[in-house]
Amino acid sequence: MTSIFKTFMLATTVAAAPMMLATTASAEGEKYILVSHAPDSDSWWNTIKNGIALAGEQMNVEVEYRNPPTGDLADMARIIEQAAASGPNGIITTLSDYDVLSGPIKAAVDSGVDVIIMNSGTPDQAREVGALMYVGQPEYDAGHAAGMRAKADGVGSFLCVNHYISSPSSTERCQGFADGLGVDLGDQMIDSGQDPAEIKNRVLAYLNTNPETDAILTLGPTSADPTLLALEENGMAGDIYFGTFDLGEEIVKGLKAGVINWGIDQQPFLQAYLPVVVLTNYHRYGVLPGNNINSGPGFVTKDGLEKVEEFAGEYR
Amino acid sequence: MSDAPTQFAEDERIKTRSKFREAMIRPELGGIIGTITVFAMFLIFAGDSGMFNSQGVMNWSQISAQFMIIAVGACLLMIAGEFDLSVGSMIGFAGMLIAIFSVTLGWPVWLAILVTFAIATAIGALNGFIVVRTGLPSFIVTLAFLFILRGFAIYLPQTIERKTIIGGVADAAEGDWMAALFGGKILTGLFQWLGDNGWIAVFERGTRKGQPVVEGLPMLIVWAILLVIVGHVILTKTRFGNWIFAAGGDAEAARNSGVPVNRVKILMFMFTAFCATVFATCQVMEFGGAGSDRGLLKEFEAIIAVVIGGALLTGGYGSVLGAALGALIFGVVQQGLFFAGVESSLFRVFLGLILLFAVILNTYIRRVITGER
Numbered sequence: 001m002t003s004i005f006k007t008f009m010l011a012t013t014v015a016a017a018p019m020m021l022a023t024t025a026s027a028e029g030e031k032y033i034l035v036s037h038a039p040d041s042d043s044w045w046n047t048i049k050n051g052i053a054l055a056g057e058q059m060n061v062e063v064e065y066r067n068p069p070t071g072d073l074a075d076m077a078r079i080i081e082q083a084a085a086s087g088p089n090g091i092i093t094t095l096s097d098y099d100v101l102s103g104p105i106k107a108a109v110d111s112g113v114d115v116i117i118m119n120s121g122t123p124d125q126a127r128e129v130g131a132l133m134y135v136g137q138p139e140y141d142a143g144h145a146a147g148m149r150a151k152a153d154g155v156g157s158f159l160c161v162n163h164y165i166s167s168p169s170s171t172e173r174c175q176g177f178a179d180g181l182g183v184d185l186g187d188q189m190i191d192s193g194q195d196p197a198e199i200k201n202r203v204l205a206y207l208n209t210n211p212e213t214d215a216i217l218t219l220g221p222t223s224a225d226p227t228l229l230a231l232e233e234n235g236m237a238g239d240i241y242f243g244t245f246d247l248g249e250e251i252v253k254g255l256k257a258g259v260i261n262w263g264i265d266q267q268p269f270l271q272a273y274l275p276v277v278v279l280t281n282y283h284r285y286g287v288l289p290g291n292n293i294n295s296g297p298g299f300v301t302k303d304g305l306e307k308v309e310e311f312a313g314e315y316r
Numbered sequence: 317m318s319d320a321p322t323q324f325a326e327d328e329r330i331k332t333r334s335k336f337r338e339a340m341i342r343p344e345l346g347g348i349i350g351t352i353t354v355f356a357m358f359l360i361f362a363g364d365s366g367m368f369n370s371q372g373v374m375n376w377s378q379i380s381a382q383f384m385i386i387a388v389g390a391c392l393l394m395i396a397g398e399f400d401l402s403v404g405s406m407i408g409f410a411g412m413l414i415a416i417f418s419v420t421l422g423w424p425v426w427l428a429i430l431v432t433f434a435i436a437t438a439i440g441a442l443n444g445f446i447v448v449r450t451g452l453p454s455f456i457v458t459l460a461f462l463f464i465l466r467g468f469a470i471y472l473p474q475t476i477e478r479k480t481i482i483g484g485v486a487d488a489a490e491g492d493w494m495a496a497l498f499g500g501k502i503l504t505g506l507f508q509w510l511g512d513n514g515w516i517a518v519f520e521r522g523t524r525k526g527q528p529v530v531e532g533l534p535m536l537i538v539w540a541i542l543l544v545i546v547g548h549v550i551l552t553k554t555r556f557g558n559w560i561f562a563a564g565g566d567a568e569a570a571r572n573s574g575v576p577v578n579r580v581k582i583l584m585f586m587f588t589a590f591c592a593t594v595f596a597t598c599q600v601m602e603f604g605g606a607g608s609d610r611g612l613l614k615e616f617e618a619i620i621a622v623v624i625g626g627a628l629l630t631g632g633y634g635s636v637l638g639a640a641l642g643a644l645i646f647g648v649v650q651q652g653l654f655f656a657g658v659e660s661s662l663f664r665v666f667l668g669l670i671l672l673f674a675v676i677l678n679t680y681i682r683r684v685i686t687g688e689r
Contacts, residue, residue, distance in 0.1 A: 066654065070612035073481075074599050078379060079654075085371035086655050099483035099605040110522035111371070111529050130522065 029061040030089040030283050032276055035079050037096040037120070039071030043313065044268065048119075050314055051272030052092075059280040073100045084108035090279040092272075095121025095129070105129045114282065116275040119268070123292045132288060135275050137266035137296035143173040143217075145297050146243055146264055147180015150215055153261070155181060155241050158215040159206055160189040163199060163223040170219055173245060177217050192223055199226040204234055215241035221248030228254050247300060247308065247316070255302055265308075266296035269315045341685050343626045343634060346678040347641030350624060350670070354645050358652040367655035370516035370530040380647025381540035382595060383621045384640050388547040389591030390618040391639035393584040395551070397564030397631025398447060398454040400440075400588045403618055405465035407611025410436045410596035412469045415482040415606035418489070425485075426494035433593050439465070440589025444582030454585075462615070470608040486604030498539070498594070499601025501532030536598040540640075543591065547636040560584065564631025620667070621646050624674040626681065633682065645670065 034052050038045040049065050056063035066083065068075035073096065081104045083091050091108055095101055095117045102125075109115050109130035117126035118135045126134035150158070158181065160174035171189070178185035190206055192199040203226070207213060216231075218224040224244040231237035237259045244251055245264045254260035274293055282288045300308055308316050358367060366372045386403055393400055410432050417428030443461055447454045473482050489495035511518045511528030518528050551557040562570035563577045571577050595614075600606050625642030627634025649670060653663050 064654075064657075070609065072610055072612055073607055074603055074610055077603060078375065078651075081371065081378075082375045082651050082654055085369065085375050086366040097481055097483070097605065097607070099481075099486065100603040100607075103603075106522070107519075107529060110519040110524055111517065112520040 029059070030280060031062045031064075032056075032090045032092060032279055033064045033066060033083040033086075033088045034118075034272065034275075035076060035083060035091065035093040036065070036067045037071065037073060037076050037094050038067050040067070040069050042071070046313060047268040047315060048272040051269045052276055054315075055273045055276035059277060061276065061280050063276055073097050077101055077104045080104040080108060084111055084113050088113060089283050090114040090116065090275075092116045092118055092275040092279070094119045095125055098125050098128075102129050105131070114279060116279060118271045118275055126292070132282070133278065134292040135271050135278075135295055137294060138292075139169040139172040140176040141294060142245070142264055142266070142297040143176025144180040145176075146217070146262075146299075147177040147182075149180075149262070149299065150177070150241065150243060151181050153241060155215040157183065157210075157213055158188055158217055158241075159203070159210070159213050160185075161192050161199065161203060161216065161218045161223040161227055162189050163192050163194055163219060165191040173219055174217065194222060196226040196229075199223055200230045200233075203227050203230040207234060207236065207240075213240070215243065218242075218244040220244070220246040221251060224248065224254070224260075225250040228259060231259065252305065252308065252312075255300065255305055258302065261301070263300045264296060265298040265300050265316070267298045267316075268295070270295040341681065343678075343682070343685070344638040344641060345626075345681050346674055347625045347638040347645070349677065350645045350674055351641050354648050354652070354670075358648065358656065362652055362656040365655040365657070367652060370510075370528070372651075372655065374530045374534075376648050376651040377537055378534060379651055380644045381534075381537040382598075383617055383643035383646050384540040385536075385543055385595045385598075386588075386591050386614060386618040387621040387625070387639040387643045388543045388636055389584075389588035390615075391622045391625065391627055391634055391636050392547055392551065392560060393588045394619070394622055394627050394629070395564045395631060395634045396560045396581055396584045397567065398444075398581055398584065399458060399619070400443065400585060401455065401458040401615045402443065402461035402465055403588060403592045404611040404614035404616075405462045405469065406436060406439070406589055406592035407596045407599070407614055408469040408606075408608060409465040410593040411600045411606035411610050412472055412482065412608065414597060414600050415485050416472060416476060419482055419484045420476055422488075425489045425492040429494050429498070429597055432597070433590065436589045436593040437586045440586040441582055443589070444585030447585070448578040448581055466608075469610075473606075473608060480608040481605060482607075483605035485600055485606070489601060489604075495601050496535075498535055498597040500535050502535070502538065504532035507532050534598075534602070536602070539594055539598060540643075543594070544636060544640040551636050556580075561632055564633075566632070617646065620671055623678075624671060626674075626678040628682070633686075642674070645674075 034048070036045055036048065052063040052065060066079050068079060077100050080091065080093060080101065084107065091113055093105060093115065095105070098121065105115055106129050115129070115131040116133055116135060117131045120136065121134070123134040123138060158177065160177065162170050162174060164170045174189045175185055178188065190202055192202050216227060218227050225248070228250060231240065242260045243262050243264070244260060247263050247265055251260060251263050255263060274295070278289065390400065390403065413432040413435060414428050417423045417431060418425045443458055446457050470480060473479055489499065507516065507528045507530055510516045516528050516530060519525050551560060559575045559580045562575045563580045567577045596611070599610065621642035622634065622639045623629065623642070624645055625635065625638030625640065627639065649666060650663060653666060
């Protein structure tokens with residue numbers, strides 16, 4: 001019996017050590033929790049972690065980042081419930097699946113926690129769950145802003161390379177771009193699929209049959225990278241107007257080479273940083289912006305590449 | 317330790333032990349010690365963080381109940397000497413079937429649930445059948461099913477709905493008696509009364525102002541308790557329970573003494589699949605939808621809970637109560653670390669340490685019990 005007791009005491013001491021460390025690390029200020037839907041393996045969210053760390057430091061508040069390790073949204077719902085139970089001043093969360101997350105978020109709001117929705121979901125859904133505001137990139141608006149920009153550069157027709165047509169947000173991007181240009185979307189959007197070879201050949205085929213196309217819009221690295229190859233093959237690279245959503249290694253190279261005119265960055269840094277600042281000021285001085293905040297589109301061009309490269313993976 | 321005389325004392329073949337030692341030395345002892353330790357730790361370090369108010373308790377209880385449901389199945393299967401690595405994928409797959417049957421095909425929810433249970437237990441039986449027929453390690457066979465079932469959980473909604481998440485089950489399940497069995501809440505009156513008396517938190521604003529934040533006991537927890545009781549009774553009070561031990565302890569010897577080892581093993585695979593489906597059904601009913609990536613890594617979480625609870629990986633030894641306590645420890649630690657404000661990426665470090673301690677402690681206790689060296 002005595003040795004069981006010894007083992008037990010030893011275990012207790014070892015297990016307790018990190019907790020003692022942890023309790024000394026808490027700050028004086030308000031406490032906020034950011035809950036994301038991303039699995040541990042998703043590196044895009046590093047920017048978010050750095051963003052809240054910086055905001056927490058500057059505003060002198062405590063911000064914690066939590067996510068379901070495997071990206072399981074049911075686990076995320078439990079994390080939101082848990083976050084609400086620990087009584088923070090505010091919760092910043094994504095709304096990637098309204099069905100699963102709206103219940104826990106509404107319960108958090110009703111139990112007196114202020115919530116800001118970031119990154120995913122829509123401004124309408126954010127209002128629905130009773131959040132203070134929505135900070136993110138509304139896809140239609142981003143597409144529309146890009147369309148206006150292209151119109152100013154003299155574009156009149158375009159090809160939208162859609163690699164995830166099953167998701168409504170992708171179509172919103174293309175539709176917004178068409179409306180920004182002031183033309184009909186019609187059949188200027190192609191369902192390219194996800195396979196790089198197929199994307200490349202469909203772009204080539206489209207440009208063969210429609211050689212008068214002024215511009216190309218791709219919706220992310222998945223469709224941008226093969227499109228770059230296609231343009232190299234048919235000699236249109238650098239000649240045709242080319243814009244894309246999101247940034248990636250090949251896209252940055254394309255920007256540098258002058259093949260891509262601009263990339264649309266949804267600026268995750270702002271999605272993390274601004275909610276912390278907004279909540280802190282709301283709790284300290286009772287001030288709140290009267291509108292949702294669009295973190296994007298942030299247009300990245302050849303001139304702005306320096307900062308993007310310098311802070312890639314950290315703040316960009 | 318003096319030996320208390322018992323009625324068997326005359327028989328020299330039976331070793332006598334004191335009543336206290338009898339009561340103390342049991343397979344669940346490690347789990348009991350662990351549970352007391354963990355609760356003591358969190359009471360000290362997170363006592364005022366909301367972990368022990370009504371929402372906090374409900375939060376870690378639900379997480380623990382989830383682990384418990386799959387741990388009971390994994391525990392009995394492990395005692396019977398086999399593994400099931402397809403539990404997590406089965407959760408995703410079964411949830412997806414319910415969503416497809418009820419939302420896409422428009423079946424009544426009770427029928428969708430029953431058919432899903434039938435398909436899931438049939439797959440469990442197939443798992444078991446392949447294992448006993450081929451003599452391959454169940455580790456390998458169920459690893460194959462981990463991929464097969466996960467693949468279908470992604471493929472089916474993709475081809476049928478062009479999505480990986482199917483929602484709308486909540487609307488389909490409106491008023492369905494069987495949906496309530498998995499997604500409902502009981503004792504709501506009691507919780508309302510507790511809230512009215514100010515003993516548990518109530519909503520401060522919104523449409524539910526004045527209602528308790530924790531509105532009732534979720535069926536998830538009821539299922540967990542039910543499965544633990546049923547599993548414990550089968551294992552310790554029935555002949556079939558002895559067969560489970562025998563099948564995992566020494567299958568050949570068990571066969572020679574007339575235990576239907578193959579049938580026991582196949583039944584245990586079916587039961588594990590059944591438990592995974594209970595988990596999936598509760599989840600789908602609660603969140604109103606199914607996702608292709610639900611249940612990732614849950615098989616290992618079940619195994620961890622079982623091992624913390626004192627079962628042997630090699631079979632033939634373990635206890636359902638221990639597994640339930642293991643699940644409780646697991647759930648409390650996982651959520652408690654958040655409450656205690658520990659950097660959440662350290663959670664795995666803790667889990668690893670606890671697992672290590674539990675196994676060392678359990679090994680020692682087992683040696684005392686069985687007299688092995």
